Amino acid sequence: MTATPRVLLLHGPNLNLLGERDPATYGSTTLRDVEERTTALGRELGAEVRCAQSNSEGTLIDHVHSTRNGDSGIVFNPGAYSHYSYALRDALEAVAGMGVPCVEVHISNVHAREPFRHTSVTAPVCQGMVSGHGVFGYELALRSVLHRIGEWRKEGRA
Ligand code: DQA
Numbered sequence: 001m002t003a004t005p006r007v008l009l010l011h012g013p014n015l016n017l018l019g020e021r022d023p024a025t026y027g028s029t030t031l032r033d034v035e036e037r038t039t040a041l042g043r044e045l046g047a048e049v050r051c052a053q054s055n056s057e058g059t060l061i062d063h064v065h066s067t068r069n070g071d072s073g074i075v076f077n078p079g080a081y082s083h084y085s086y087a088l089r090d091a092l093e094a095v096a097g098m099g100v101p102c103v104e105v106h107i108s109n110v111h112a113r114e115p116f117r118h119t120s121v122t123a124p125v126c127q128g129m130v131s132g133h134g135v136f137g138y139e140l141a142l143r144s145v146l147h148r149i150g151e152w153r154k155e156g157r158a
Contacts, residue, residue: 004048005072005149007142009038010063011053012079018107025108029135038075038138047072047146057085064091067100072158073145074102075138082106082120093125099158101148103141106131 011031014021019030035051042049050071052063060081067074074095081088082104092102102125109132110117123129127148130137152158 006048013055075141077105101127103145104129
């Protein structure tokens with residue numbers, strides 16, 4: 001019998017303000033709503049979702065490392081850290097090497113915004129990136145990471 005996959009839904013800096021922060025760019029859905037909807041979808045898809053948010057780089061790295069204790073994958077919106085945090089990139093690369101895939105999410109279309117947002121240093125070590133689909137992107141990312149977890153299990157990578 002295959003173990004129920006558990007996915008860490010992780011949010012970086014300023015995403016605790018979802019729903020209040022620049023609604024024209026990020027919409028009116030709150031972080032709590034995103035977490036509840038993603039958890040409910042996980043249940044429908046036969047997966048467990050656990051949620052965390054931090055405004056601190058070190059704490060986010062600790063959350064990424066914590067996936068070694070039984071998480072199967074990560075759905076991660078690193079916020080602005082995705083544009084320059086090599087430390088987070090290294091953490092994601094490390095756990096991917098241990099069989100924990102990550103799908104990166106950006107609510108806004110980062111490629112249609114300021115040039116500094118066009119680069120993601122974390123996306124190259126993720127298995128995919130979803131950007132510009134609003135909060136619907138979390139559904140796409142969850143489905144995608146669960147698919148990848150299934151593939152890695154078949155290949156013996158996870
Ligand atoms: C974001 C895009 C980032 O550029 C920005 O710094 C965020 C949110 C998004 O979800 O669109 O905080 O990750």
